[in-house]
Amino acid sequence: IDYHRAHGADPYTFHSTNVALHFLTSALAALIALRLLEWAGVERRRREALAIFAGALFLLHPLQTESVAYVTSRSEVLSALFYYAALAVFLWRPGESMTLPRSLAILLLFGAAAATKEHTLTLPLLLILTDYFWSGGRIRNNRILYPLLAVAAIGGGFYIWSTLRTS
Numbered sequence: 375i376d377y378h379r380a381h382g383a384d385p386y387t388f389h390s391t392n393v394a395l396h397f398l399t400s401a402l403a404a405l406i407a408l409r410l411l412e413w414a415g416v417e418r419r420r421r422e423a424l425a426i427f428a429g430a431l432f433l434l435h436p437l438q439t440e441s442v443a444y445v446t447s448r449s450e451v452l453s454a455l456f457y458y459a460a461l462a463v464f465l466w467r468p469g470e471s472m473t474l475p476r477s478l479a480i481l482l483l484f485g486a487a488a489a490t491k492e493h494t495l496t497l498p499l500l501l502i503l504t505d506y507f508w509s510g511g512r513i514r515n516n517r518i519l520y521p522l523l524a525v526a527a528i529g530g531g532f533y534i535w536s537t538l539r540t541s
Contacts, residue, residue: 388445395451396442397433402458404429409465413508449490456487457494464501464519471515481522488530495530498523 407428411421432438441450460483467476480501487494502520505513513520 385445388448389443392442392445392448392451395455396438399451399455399458400429400433402455402462403432405462406458406465409462410508453487453491453494456483456490457497459483460487460497461500461504464504471517472519474518477516477519477522480519481526484523484526485530488526492530492534495527495534498527 404425408421408425411424416424441447441454460480463476463480463483464472467473472480484494484497487497498520501523502513505516
């Protein structure tokens with residue numbers, strides 16, 4: 375549906391949608407912080423308070439104002455949402471190794487993030503480094519996830535390179 379026909383010149387729907395998406399991303403930031411603090415061995419009540427603080431800091435930080443307030447910055451809000459969602463799915467897995475459905479969910483979220491902003495191509499490296507750091511210097515049993523992400527990152531890199539080359 376054409377936004378202008380449905381809402382006229384009023385940008386309220388865009389702004390309210392950006393705020394809602396930013397709020398969801400803040401909740402994901404809190405979940406990510408909660409898991410990392412749990413792995414760091416922080417006591418439960420303190421861990422929860424710090425995770426809520428991390429989510430609130432992301433939500434209210436003035437650096438986020440432009441991407442949330444401007445209609446043209448929807449891609450920033452969406453890329454952060456998809457990036458954080460992929461990281462949260464990765465961190466909140468039930469076991470040591472990654473299942474195929476969870477790997478495909480991360481791949482889908484990575485694809486959505488890369489389709490909105492090219493800087494999200496860093497996600498595979500972040501996942502590998504997170505895995506390496508929190509597993510004591512070894513990569514966990516994620517034989518399903520990493521090859522899928524490698525192929526997707528290479529394909530995304532070629533797509534971005536070809537787009538920039540022809541611009």
